[in-house]
Amino acid sequence: MMSSSAYISRCQKELKEWNAPLSDWYPTDLIDIEDENSSNSLFTCELCGCSRVRFVHVMEHDLYFESVSVGCICAGIMEGDILAAKERERLMKNRARRKRNFPKRKWKETPNGNYILMYKSSYIQMICSNFNDEHYGVSYNGKTVWKHKGRPITSFLAGVYAAFDLVDPIEKVMNP
Ligand SMILES: [Zn+2]
Incomplete structure (x- = not known):
């Protein structure tokens, strides 16, 4: 050393x-x-x-x-x-560590086929569009994303990770 x-x-x-x-x-x-x-x-x-x-x-x-x-x-x-x-x-x-644990959270399916999860006293919404192919959008506190890391969100799990980056962005670590 x-x-x-x-x-x-x-x-x-x-x-x-x-x-x-x-x-x-x-x-x-x-x-x-x-x-x-x-x-x-x-x-x-x-x-x-x-x-x-x-x-x-x-x-x-x-x-x-x-x-x-x-x-x-x-x-x-x-x-x-x-x-x-x-x-x-x-x-x-x-x-x-938070990211590793995030997928364990239980989302609630809404009657119209979307998903919600309470996070820090606001709801994260995951919208599932089956218009053409399965495609997800995630929204939280007025911000919505339909892509994650430049790619369309095409599975529920990909949506979960997109949701994590939306609610717990790296920018917060960069500028605490
Ligand atoms: Zn070095």
């Missing part, structure tokens, strides 16, 4: 080699790698090469041409605030 100052200087040396800024990066996305692929492979941090990253912090800088996807500590080094990156990671872990 490297000491943290050796680790920090190694990361900064790498950034220098890229002609990249050493600090003031900011996170623009957080990805739970277990959401993205069903295999157990984890992500490799683009800065330090650690191959055991589950939560990917996507970092950007106004003076750099591309985003850099890294693990928690490297994100903290790049933004100059390791505690902030650790807090983001902690919130993301809690969200992943």
Whole structure:
């Protein structure tokens, strides 16, 4: 295990080699790698090469041409605030736990074939349209989505995950 100052200087040396800024990066996305692929492979941090990253912090800088996807500590080094990156990671872990439990909630079928679920004192509605193919829309607090991750929602379970992202968005972890 490297000491943290050796680790920090190694990361900064790498950034220098890229002609990249050493600090003031900011996170623009957080990805739970277990959401993205069903295999157990984890992500490799683009800065330090650690191959055991589950939560990917996507970092950007106004003076750099591309985003850099890294693990928690490297994100903290790049933004100059390791505690902030650790807090983001902690919130993301809690969200992943909520997401795992969310499908266990019991939706109630309405007489017209839609579904509702009470969540934080508002109803989530899942509308099932059988017009052509089975197609679901999810709405909560005045916002409705008919796609999830760019794709039409074509099953009840896909609707459940779309509902989760609607009621518990990653943006809330990014800007707590
Ligand atoms: Zn790293």
